[in-house]
Amino acid sequence: MEIGNFFNLLKKHRNIIIIVPLVFVIVSFFLVKNLPDVYESHAQIATGIIDASRHLLDKDATANVQEQQVDREFSNLIAIMKLKKLIDQVSYSLMIHDLGSSTPFRKPSKELLELRPYERDAALNILKNKFARLQPLSVYDKTENSIIGLLRSMKYDERNIMKDLVIARDESSDFISVSYDSENPQLSAFLVNTLCKQFIDYYTQSVKQNESNAVNFLSNLLEAKRKALSEKTGELQQYKIENGVLNLDEQSKAIFGQIMVYNDKKLQADKDAISYQGAIDAIDRKFSPQDRKYVEALTNKYNQAIIATQEQLHILEDQYVRSGFNNKYKVELDSLQDQLASQINLSSDKYITNPLVAKDDQIKQKLTLEVARDLAKYSVKSINGELANLNAKFARLVPFDAKVKTYDFDIDIAGKEYLDVLNKYNETNLRSNFSIKLIQVEIATPDVAQPSKKMLLIILSFVGSLFACIFWLFILFYIDDTIKTPTELVTKTQLPLLGYLNKIQGETLDLRKLWDIEHRDKMKTFKELLRSIRFEIEQELNGNKVLAITSIEPAEGKTLLAISLAYSYSMINKKVLLIDGNFNHPTISNTAQPHVYVEDFFKSSSQQQDVSSVTATVLGNRGGDVTLLEIGDEAFVKNRFDDLRSKYDIIIIDTAPLTALNKSKEWMLFSNKTIAVFEANKKLTSIQKQHVAYLKGLENKFAGWVLNKTDYNNQQK
Incomplete structure (x- = not known):
């Protein structure tokens, strides 16, 4: 499809495009006048x-x-x-x-x-x-x-x-x-x-x-979360009361600190006992058995007093350790140590020693070291007991700590939930008091009338109706499958084209005026196109003389083309014979009233007639249900055509349309070339495609199409 064809269609229907919008404008005017x-x-x-x-x-x-x-x-x-x-x-x-x-x-x-x-x-x-x-x-x-x-x-x-x-x-x-x-x-x-x-x-x-609703819901939820938090806190407090737990972290830290202190004291006591024993052994090695009997015989009563004081000192030392090294025991402990020191000094003064050996100071030092050693050993025993007690207390805190941590975890979760709900409640409550209003x-007030839309409605009706007309014509153009141009005819049939003839509106074709009146544009165009077709036919015949003209359907213009070609050839001084081969509609015969007819000229039994002796150049027929080969046999007809070729420069046969089947095909047996006329603005139906296939089968004998009644030339101009 070419856009130019669409514009030609619009030009063709310009009256509709003008009248319909005008009618709509008039109707719209009366409809909106009283709005x-x-x-x-x-x-x-x-x-x-x-x-x-x-x-x-x-x-x-x-x-x-x-x-x-x-x-x-x-x-x-x-x-x-x-x-x-x-x-x-x-x-x-x-x-x-x-x-x-x-x-x-x-x-x-x-x-x-x-x-x-x-x-x-x-x-x-x-x-x-x-x-x-x-x-x-x-x-x-x-x-x-x-x-x-x-x-x-x-x-x-x-x-x-x-x-x-x-x-x-x-x-x-x-x-x-x-x-x-x-x-x-x-x-x-x-x-x-x-x-x-x-x-x-x-x-x-x-x-x-x-x-x-949101505030009430959050309020109820907040109360429930508060109650759950209180219940969890109460359970923890009750558990601590029942198990005597105050502060596990502080208690565990205190006990652990005491354990470390007692460990240090134990190490120090072990160290002192070992050092004191070593010193005592060194002093003992300085005394002989003979010297010892003096000491043991004379110091017995003083030793008993020292032993009694040592027992009191051991008891007080134990109390001092168990009290966690309380200072009040420290004072009494120092007093007993001073008393013990005085008793040791008194005992040393009463030693009966060997006058040869001055060992008073060693005996005094030994007694002091023995007391210190005994105190260190006894304090280790007390410290071990306290360490065992502290470790037992520390072990008892472990299950309490696990249970308390479980309670603390539940309380922490309940507290976070409570705070989240509380924040949401406060936010919602605040927004509800300051929500968007x-x-x-x-305020809407009565106003003056709006500008009238009557003219706009009229214009819209004009534009809408104009668009509807153009759109309707476009649809018709789009779905139109008719052949309007020579190019479309060649494309759809895949057969060559000799030329085309324009459609003459409102004129009865007079072939004599065709060559005499030059100032009429329509006749001039037709004459130029006819000359072009005549030239193409001459090229196709290439010295041959018999030309058959047919069409697919009747009334497509093949008879007009045959007469026009005959007249055109006569104008260039050609001796032309026009044969009316259409027995169904002998239009040429009825118009020209010839003296010689096909039924007589090609009949085998008739006497031979010389057409050239007759002034007329038309060989007519009487019509009826008859075919060429029924009039004469093929050899005789061929001889007749050979005789005609010798007498005429061009022989044009107007055959019946292809829908007449053999009535047209019999004439084509004796022609050198065949041309077919196709009327523009018609579709090529599936039945007609069969006849197109027959024309393709003629191969070189088919010269080409002539597209008749077309506006193609006017469109080009």
């Missing part, structure tokens, strides 16, 4: 969603609000405004006003005028009741269903209101714009203000109810 003026009322609601001045308490919560989330919130608010229950509230308000006012917004409908006074009062009471309770009218109730019909008759129902109601966010602002168009400015303002008020009341009530910042 009432339109009054628009406008209101704005501040939502506070992106208003920073209304988020002073929760700036952190609103700092990172995404634009997508803001759009969702505005979409949700607009969807709430369009709820049927809110539009119904507006419908009730409008109907209540018209029923109870002497100046209704709209002219009463037929249904409203037919209401009796008591029916009006009943309808008014029902509407007020439904309005107060925010309830819809039921279609299953007869009375309420009649009120629904009343609303529809006054065009106060939801469907009619939503037609002219516009609710949208003002670009990227914090405001929602509400506007309504009607024929009454008071009606527009009343409807917009009523819708805004009902929406704000409904949304505020819903938000307050949701916030109250919708405010109608602009």
Whole structure:
């Protein structure tokens, strides 16, 4: 498809493209002439969603609000405004006003005028009741269903209101714009203000109810968490009381510290006992057995006193260790040690020694070391006992510590849950006190009439109808499968083309005028195209003389082409013979009234006639159900054609169409070339494709197509 063909189609149907839009314009003019003026009322609601001045308490919560989330919130608010229950509230308000006012917004409908006074009062009471309770009218109730019909008759129902109601966010602002168009400015303002008020009341009530439910839920949850925390704390305290546990960490640290101190004391005591014993052994080695008898004989009573004091010192040392080295025992211990030292000194003074050996100091030192050794050994025993006791206490703290840690873990979890719920409760409670409140910042007021849209509607009707016509023609052009141009004919048949002839509108073709009148453009074009076809035929014949002209269907212009070619050849001084081979429709014979007929000329039994002796160059036929080979046998007919070739420069045969089957094909047996005429603006059907296949089978005998009745040449110009 070429775009130029589509424009030619538009040019061809230009009358439709002009008339149809004009009709639509005229009809639109009369339809919109009596349209009432339109009054628009406008209101704005501040939502506070992106208003920073209304988020002073929760700036952190609103700092990172995404634009997508803001759009969702505005979409949700607009969807709430369009709820049927809110539009119904507006419908009730409008109907209540018209029923109870002497100046209704709209002219009463037929249904409203037919209401009796008591029916009006009943309808008014029902509407007020439904309005107060925010309830819809039921279609299953007869009375309420009649009120629904009343609303529809006054065009106060939801469907009619939503037609002219516009609710949208003002670009990227914090405001929602509400506007309504009607024929009454008071009606527009009343409807917009009523819708805004009902929406704000409904949304505020819903938000307050949701916030109250959330606060109550969190309050109950907070009380439950507080009770759980108290129970866990009480269980821990009771366990500590029952098991005598105060502070396990401090107790374990204290016991461990005591164990370390006692270990140090034990090491020191072991070290002292060993060192004291070593010193005593060294002194003993200095004394001989003879010296010892003096000492043991004279110091017995003093030794007993020392032993008694040592026993007291051992007892006091044990008490001192068990008390954890208390200082009050330290004083008594020092006093006994001083007493023991004096007794040792007294004992040493009474030693009877060998006058030859002065060993008083060694004996005194030995006694002192023995006392110190005994004290060290006895203190080790006491320290071991205390270490065992402390280790036992430390081991008893392990299960207590595990149990207490379990309680502490439960208390920690319960405490965190309590604090989380407490924070959520405080946050929700704060927001409920400072929640966003919708405010109608602009009240709708009656306004002047809007600029008339009548001219716009008329223009739209013109443009729409024009577009519809062009679109309809485009659809016709798109689905059109007819052959209009020579290129399409060659493409669809895969056969060569000799030329094409233009369609002559409103003219009866006169071949004599074709060559005489040069100033007529239509005839001039036809003549030029015919000359071109004649030239192509000459090239195809290449010295041969017999040309058969056929077509697929009747009335495609093959007879006109045969006559035109014959006349064209005669104009260049060619001796032409035109044979009317169409027995079904002998148009040439009926027009030319020839003297010689095919039935006589090709009949085998007839006497031989000389056509050249006849002035006419047309060989006609009488018509009827007959074929060429039924008139004469093939050899005789061939001889006749050989005779005609010798007498004429060109022999043109107008055969029957291919739909006549053998009636046309018999003539082609004797022709040198065959051309076929195809009428433009026709489809190539599946049946016709069979005849195209036959023409392909002729191979070199088929010269080509001639496309007739085409506008192709005019389109090119």
